[in-house]
Amino acid sequence: MMEGEGRSEAGKAFGLLICGTLVYYHCAYRNSTILSLFSDVLIVLLCSLAILGLLFRQMNISVPVDPLEWQISQDAANSIFAWLANTVGAAESVLRVAATGHDKRLFFGVVVCLYMLSAIGRLVSGATVAYAGLCLFCLYILAENSQSIRTCVPQLQRQRNGTSVEDNNM
Numbered sequence: 001m002m003e004g005e006g007r008s009e010a011g012k013a014f015g016l017l018i019c020g021t022l023v024y025y026h027c028a029y030r031n032s033t034i035l036s037l038f039s040d041v042l043i044v045l046l047c048s049l050a051i052l053g054l055l056f057r058q059m060n061i062s063v064p065v066d067p068l069e070w071q072i073s074q075d076a077a078n079s080i081f082a083w084l085a086n087t088v089g090a091a092e093s094v095l096r097v098a099a100t101g102h103d104k105r106l107f108f109g110v111v112v113c114l115y116m117l118s119a120i121g122r123l124v125s126g127a128t129v130a131y132a133g134l135c136l137f138c139l140y141i142l143a144e145n146s147q148s149i150r151t152c153v154p155q156l157q158r159q160r161n162g163t164s165v166e167d168n169n170m
Helices: 005-028 033-056 074-100 104-123 126-145 147-160 165-169
Strands: none
Touching: 005 126, 074 104, 104 126, 104 165
8 A cells, every 4th residue: 555545544534533523512512413413514615615706706716617517427326326225225135134033143143233232322322322433433544554553563463472573683
């Protein structure tokens, strides 16, 4: 993997962490709904675009791409909805097999998973669990792409296996 790709992934992780923090603050701390969050985001985006448009007009800067002319192709729309239909169909199929009880292992796995989710849901809010999961996911992405962690892990593995750096140099 090239160094630029690692920076790109780290940037995505930080962006995701910031967005998750803002969503958590808006929904959990302020006790607002997700609809309120979407409307606030839409208002901020529209106001920002309006201010940028006025600024560009005052500075006589032409905008190369007009967002009003953006269009999605029929093929792209079809592929998006086909992916969505396949995902929903696969989830429905798995849940149907689990509900019939033909696959006992899958059935008990679903029951245990739902029981754990309900127990966690009674202890903490859903927004807190989602935010914690997002934080762990971002830490995983950062750790996977961090150069310093990539160099430390083999050294720690060697020390755990009983060999040290000095033993390998002799």
